[in-house]
Amino acid sequence: IGTMHGWVDAARAEPSPWQPRVQPSDGSWSWGLLLDAPAGEALDAPVEAALVGLAPPEAVERYLALVHGRRTTAEYAGLLRExxxxxxxxxxxxxxxxxxxxxxxxxLARSALYYALATADTPQATAALVGLVDGEDTRLAHRVSAAxxxxxxxxxxxxxxxxxxxQATRTDVHPVARGSLTMALGTLAHELDGRAPELAAQARARIEGWLEAPTDDDALxxxxxxxxxxxxxxxxxxxxxYLRHEQPRIRxxxxxxxxxxSPQEAFPRxxxxxxxxxxxxxxxxxASAAEVSRSHGVPPPPAMIDAAADGLGQAHERSEERALIALLGEAARRGSDDARGALRAQLAQELARDDRDPARLRALGAHADTHWQAD
Structure with missing residues (x-):
């Protein structure tokens, strides 16, 4: 269970000469705080001389002062990392x-501490983080967060x-915590695929082994x-x-x-x-099909579009109808005339009703590329 806290402090300021020019297409920038350099370059920047020799208690006090002062995560986590x-x-x-x-x-300070350890990129910080995961006496919450x-x-x-x-296969750990550790291995496989492909492949092999021989339904x-x-x-x-498993929650x-x-692997299944x-x-x-379509910029297969269009007028549950509309909306945005026609037809039918459903109108109107005006 995660809790997110957030706030926004906005101020108007004139750019200083030293501030860099930001290219919106450059995904390496951290938005919300204007950095001196893109993230990739900032990693190699020299450490601040003022931080050298600063005792841990004093460093933590400065760190917590930034947290309590509602400074940005980039500021307080950045201080601890540096x-x-x-x-x-x-x-x-x-x-x-x-x-x-x-x-x-x-x-907040605890969460950013793990981030600082992970991004400090020193052998000592890495060893400390791995030690939290592997330590016999580590508290479970710390073990999961470090993982x-x-x-x-x-x-x-x-x-x-x-x-x-x-750690993910320990039988003396609560199933919820085991699940978090297992999912962390999946995240590790995804993140390391570009910079440590051999380790990413090892992680995927572990996950594949668990899928082939699950110990119980929770592990599956x-x-x-x-x-x-x-x-x-x-x-x-x-x-x-497992799309044909006997239990609906597994499916x-x-x-x-x-x-x-990829669309090639996901859509047929x-x-x-x-x-x-x-x-x-x-x-x-x-929902998964709509996400694949959105992230890859391609429409679903025609058969899937036809099935969604046929089901749109027959869905008995609001959640399923919204999912059908969302999928057809993604297909329409990717050039499917059939999806566009199905959405327009449903919107026209709803507008013609005496007892119009406002929620359904909002859902259809958000995805049908046509204009209409409510009474």
Whole structure:
């Protein structure tokens, strides 16, 4: 369960001469705080001399002052990350303070601490983070959070997959925590695919093994979610059989796990789930198909569009109708005349009714590329 806190502080300012020119198409910038350089260049910047030799307690006080002052995550996490780079040996002291409870009542500071350890990119910070995952006496909440942060390591150690897989299969850990650790391995596989492909392949192999021989339904559910986090076509064949599993919740998770796959792998498998007897499963199938269409910029197959158009006037549950409309909307935006025609026809029918449904009108109007005016 995650809790998000957020706020916005806005101010008008004239740009200074030293501020860089920002290209909107450059995805390496952190929006909300204007950095001196794109993220890739900032990683190699020299550490601040003022932070060298700063004692851990004083560094933490400065860090918490920024957190309590409602500064941006980039500012307070950046301070801690730069301090770790300036004082590599301080990672051990920082983790000791974490385990001693210094941050127990500081959820924002605690969350950013894991991020700072993962992005500091020093051997000591990496070892401290891995130690939190692998430590025998580590509190479970710290173990799970540290495991989730492993995916951000720029230079992951060779043992990271085995360490995380071992924790994910511990029988003395609560199933919910085991599930979080399992899903963290999927995230690790996804994030490392570009910079550490061999480790990413190892992680996918572990997940595939769990899918082929699950120990119980909880482990299977977690493995499917991990496969979805990994989002790699190599896992599509291992996921597909569970679209016909006897339990609807397993079929639902299998459909969800396909939404990061390529259209070539995802659409044919999702299409077979459109006739599922459970509405909740059909909704997940439709949502995954819409996400694949959106992320890859291609329409669903004609047969899937036809099935969605046929089902639009027959859906008995509002959630399924919204999912059908969303899928047809994605198809229409990608050039499908059939999807566009189906949406327009449904919108015209709804507008012609005496007892119009405002919620249905809003849903159809958001996806039908036509103009209409409510009475």
């Amino acid at each position: 301090w770790l780079r300036a004082n590599p040996a301080g990672a051990e002291a920082l983790v000791a303070m974490l385990e001693a409870g210094r941050f127990d009542d500081e959820p 989730q942060a492993l995916a951000k390591l720029e230079h992951p150690p060779a043992e990271v997959v085995e360490v995380l897989a071992a 559910s977690s493995a499917l979610l991990a496969a979805g986090n990994a989002g790699h076509d190599a896992l599509a064949d291992a996921i597909a059989p 639902q998770k299998a459909a969800h796990a396909l939404r990061q796959m 999702l299409e077979r789930g459109l006739d599922d007897a459970e509405p909740s499963v059909r909704v997940e199938v439709l």
